[in-house]
Amino acid sequence: MTQPPEITYSDELLADGTVHRRYSDGRNEWRSRSSDGRIHWRDDRGDSGTDERLGRDLVKRSHADGRAGYGRDIGYGRTVWGQGQYVLVNRSSFPGRLGVVLGALGLGAGIAAVQYAPELLSSDEEEELRREAERARSSGDGGGGDGGGSSDGGDDGGFDDGFDDHGGFGTAGDGGDDHGAHGDAWDGDDFG
Secondary structure (H helix, E strand, C coil): CCCCCEEEEEEEECCCCCEEEEECCCCEEEEEECCCCCEEEEECCCCEEEEEEECCCEEEEEECCCCEEEEEEEECCEEEECCCCEEEEECCCCCHHHHHHHHHCCCCCCCCHHHCCCCCCCHHHHHHHHHHHHHHHHCCCCCEEEEEECCCCCCCCCCEEEEECCCCCCCCCCCCCCCCCCCCCCCCCCCC
């Protein structure tokens, strides 16, 4: 099986509370969180839209022009988009020596088809996943997301990252991002 290409990104928290995300493929994106938990983004290529957590490990990226795609948070700052079009890797999550060690382990390797995001979900399926995510947040299972923003306007439909409700806004285990009472706080993993 061919492994999906890897695109890394890093986030910088700006003074106004928004995030500037830089991708290894040269794209730039500016992100802000609304009170409903969605991430609104715009990029340097004229694209914009929202990222939304669905369930525990899925993220939906909706574009202003009506396109949409899904990503699956697979942990360690990684989100697989679509049917393996690419993997977003959050380099902000693991700075310094830990990042070097994890990179040397080749965490992008070994991604299986079972980890791919669905190609399409019905509105009923999406709504059930939203309820699941809300139940997880209200039960104190705070988390964040690892979405990533690929909005290159190209062949992959501009999928982006996701949320991670198991400990880091960006990926599983990346550190907490409390979506409860303090849900507007950013950490380095907000929606991947």
